[in-house]
Amino acid sequence: MDEQDTAAILPGDLSADSDGGEAGACAAGRSPCPVSVEPVLFLSMFSVALQTPLSTQYLWDRISQDLGYNGSKSSDCGNSSAPPDPLQKEVQTLTAHWNLYINLGGFLVGIMVVPFLGSWSDVAGRRLVLILSNLGMALQVGVYLVVMYLQLPVVYFLVGRLLSGLSGEFNAVLAGCFAYVADVSDKRSRTFRVAVLEACLGVSGMFASIIGGQWRRAQGYINPFWLVLATNLASALYAYLFVRESVHPDPSAKLLTTRHHKAVWKLYSTGGGSGGGRFHRCKLWLYTLCFFLVVTVHQGSRELYVLYELSSPLCWGSALIGYGSAAQHLAYLSSLLGLKVMQRCLEDSWVALVGLASNILGLVVFSVADTTPLMFTGYGLCFLFMAATPVLRSKLSKLVDPSEQGALFASVACVEGLCYLVGSSLFNSLYPVSLHFMKGFPFLFAAVVLFIPAGIIGALQCFDQRRDPSGS
Template sequence: MEEDATPPGKPRARPAVAVLCRGPVEPLVFLGNFALVLQGPLTTQYLWHRFSADLGYNGTRDRESCSNHSVDPTMQEVETLTSHWTLYMNVGGFLVGLFTSTLLGAWSDRVGRRPLLVLASLGLLVQALVSTFVVQLELHVGYFVLGRILCALLGDFNGLLAASFASVADVSSSHSRTFRMALLEACIGVAGTLASLLGGHWLRAQGYANPFWLALALLIVMTLYAAFCFGETVKEPKSTRLFTLCHHRAIVQLYVAPAPEKSRKHLALYSLAIFVVVTVHFGAQDILTIYEMSSPLCWDSKLIGYGSAAQHLPYLTSLLGLRLLQYCLADAWVAEIGLAFNILGMVVFAFATITPLMFTGYGLLFLSLVITPIIRAKLSKLVSKSELGALFSAVACVNSLGMLVASGIFNSLYPATLNFMKGFPFLLGAGLLFIPAILIGTLEKIDPHLEFQQFPESP
């Protein structure tokens, strides 16, 4: 057998993996988020009803009974336990994901995007499997935390997003990148809307177990697609060790290493902006289901499904709004408009005591999700193509940190403010959103025509 002629110390080219077709990354994001959203509100409701059964509370069986128990201490205990266990799951996932998502993202710059997509898909599959057994066999709810940790070990949904956004940046031009990333986020929204509508009705008709089985089946399909159908976007993947500090060092160098073609100030401030946006987004998302189930709204599973669908609809409306507004406004000012509507929606949530007002708040969020694809596109123009995986793993790390801070603040603040103002966390979120609004506006005004490194246009 002939020896490989690769010079010592130079990474060897990784053998090409046989694929059935060269498919895009969007189906992976769609299937992954569909399965996650199908499980998310159902997990919260399952925790609620498990704790209700343990504590002998039956105030959620009908809306009239619920609304007559607005000061029931048992209901507040159920809310507190549900909120705290949601926090435990998020903290467990973050502490593990903080290490793995940064490691795997930078690793994908060398070995290609497919290995990370496969690992992240397997992680989501393991989490769904554990959750299905918890619901089917009525195991201790602590196993939800175990499933979350196992998922984080393999990259989690943040790892999937890091590889997906990096693959889009690999093949898109600098001019089309913002819209392409918004299109990828629209896949998240469409999947979330459909899963929310299906989950609420299905739970009402057949209980908790069957939706979890569907999520499990979809994630099996997703894993097979990642392994055999995704078209690799890294042109020359190379075999590289996974467990080495060089991957983490690549992320640190993004922010500390000087380079004439990038602005460390813009990298840091845009990262801070996306951190605050993610913190508010996921913080509100964590408590919305509990907020809607409890008095005075007292929503049932059907209304919760509609609410969750409305929560994901801005992924699609933001895509359409971005496309239209880009004809007359710079991306930064489109983001400012999105932030303004996001703030208004959060204020309405804070004072919503009736169902129509709650859906008015959801309606005001129709442009709220133009912010993250704009910031991601701006960040991707600050680094070279060989650093895209490291960049988006850094963004995934920022996302994970935002989710942890969101859980810590919102899931702790919500039970602490039940006695004087249930909607106070939403007011806090509205106030925090002024931070990215100021940062984005300031960066645009200080240097509105700054030309970052331009990549060769994709054919």
């Protein structure tokens, strides 16, 4: 794509806060309809979903090997009446702690980098962020492959994660993609466009989970990780070749400047340029708090599923773990379909509450699941659990001006990085502590936490309806 073509796509061409929107730009013949970022997010999520459970299983196997534990062949692994194996507890604890250390390292670096990249993309362009972040994720996988080939200590996984964090890793990809969709969609269609991106996360994750479980059982860890590397490189190449800019890039835009953090601070201290006073600013903070709690629960509990399923009484193998992860990611697609149907008769806030109720029911079942059918029942009850996050992203986006979308999604990406940090720290620390009194307690705790955002969203919706009964 030459510079003239790129420069011809002004923010107004793809930004659709007027009713004309994206369709109007395409119909006017100024440029062909732009290739959107859904394939970039699909490929990036595929790599993450393929890599994450395999990394946890690799840590489990390496730690088990170092400690001399062979739980996969233990005859009493599925026997709930047998006394707990102290060696299995040690393997679970060490695996959870190494997950915590690796995630802490990556997210502490990422949470400092993502605000720069997100706000910088508002002036320098979204494509650069998408390319750099995917290349950083590819570098992480390269380090992981070296660790596996040379049988290096698992501490080198932390090195790979730190290198990926310097590029913003997956959080920066999310920030760039959601900011892009905010650029090219109008307010009426934004919730569904955001939900489509969320569905891309789920569908790609579902395929990756099925492939990863079966492939790992057949050929081990190394070949699947080569696919992860190729997928990250393909995502970066796609963004470079096909994704058109949704903002007018400024070649002189600087990355390392305090301007980016100041833009985020101004957004949350004044409520942005869209006005609305103190109540408007409070809504921005409250919806951000809801987003923080929901995503923290999603990410924190998700990290425990593999550990929960590997150990007794479930004792799942890699194939069942893959199917379970696929069922979880399939809920992204069912949430998209449910959101589209429910939007015909419900306000977005009530759609979010239905999604939270689905999530709470599933977590309660997980907390007591001691058989495979019961575990899959929990996955089934969570079929609408992702309906809340696109609603919250959309509501935050609608609270700010079009010129502030970059700063907003930089802050959302920062909050999302904090969610990973808090969720990983909290749940990976809570799981070993709760093993001797209730193994599923972290899931029950997560269900209770979700009542907080449900109450806030419902209260804000009731207040908005009182202020504006017409809903305009």
